[in-house]
Amino acid sequence: MNKKGHVLNAILLALGLGVILTVDPRSFEPTADSAFLLAQKIGQLSLPVVLGALFPDVDTAFGKHRKTLHNLPVLAIFLVFPLVFGNLQFVWIGVATHYVLDMVGSKRGIALFYPLSPQEYDLPTGVATSSKHADAVTVVVTVAELGVLAGIHYYLFSLDVSLADAAASFTAVV
Numbered sequence: 679m680n681k682k683g684h685v686l687n688a689i690l691l692a693l694g695l696g697v698i699l700t701v702d703p704r705s706f707e708p709t710a711d712s713a714f715l716l717a718q719k720i721g722q723l724s725l726p727v728v729l730g731a732l733f734p735d736v737d738t739a740f741g742k743h744r745k746t747l748h749n750l751p752v753l754a755i756f757l758v759f760p761l762v763f764g765n766l767q768f769v770w771i772g773v774a775t776h777y778v779l780d781m782v783g784s785k786r787g788i789a790l791f792y793p794l795s796p797q798e799y800d801l802p803t804g805v806a807t808s809s810k811h812a813d814a815v816t817v818v819v820t821v822a823e824l825g826v827l828a829g830i831h832y833y834l835f836s837l838d839v840s841l842a843d844a845a846a847s848f849t850a851v852v
C-alpha cells in the first residue's frame with residue numbers, strides 16, 4: 679500500500695477507535711461533555727497512529743523494503759516501549775495497522791519473522807497498490823479492523839487503559 683493509503687487507514691482508524699473508546703452504545707447520551715471527550719480522544723489517538731502508520735515504509739530508504747521494519751520484532755518494540763519509558767503510547771496501533779494493510783490489501787506480503795526468516799507472508803485478498811480500487815480496499819480493511827477492535831473492547835478487555843493494565847486484564851481473561 680502507498681503512503682496515501684496508510685494515512686487514510688490511520689486517520690479512519692483513529693476516528694473509529696476514538697468513537698469505540700468513548701461511546702458506549704448501551705449508555706451513550708449526546709451531551710457537550712461527551713462530544714468534548716470524543717474530540718479529545720480522537721485528538722489523542724490521531725497523531726501517534728498516523729506516525730506509526732508511516733514508520734514501517736522508512737525501510738524503502740534503508741535496509742530491505744517490506745522486511746527491515748515490517749516484522750513482529752519491530753512491533754514488539756513499539757508495544758514494550760510505552761511500558762518501559764512511559765511515552766509513545768498508541769504508536770504501535772499505527773505500526774500494526776500498516777502491517778495488516780500491507781498483508782491484506784496489497785499483492786506483496788511482509789516478512790513477519792525478519793530477521794529470523796526473509797519469507798514474506800501475504801493473504802490472497804490484495805490489489806496492486808496502483809489499482810483504482812486501492813482506496814476502497816483500504817476502507818474495507820479499516821472497517822474490518824474497527825469491528826475486531828470493537829469486539830475486543832466491548833467483550834474481552836478495555837483498550838482504553840495503559841497497555842500494562844490491558845496486558846494484566848488479558849492474562850486475567852485467559
Ligand SMILES: [Zn+2]
Binds near residue numbers: 734748776
Ligand atoms: Zn509497508
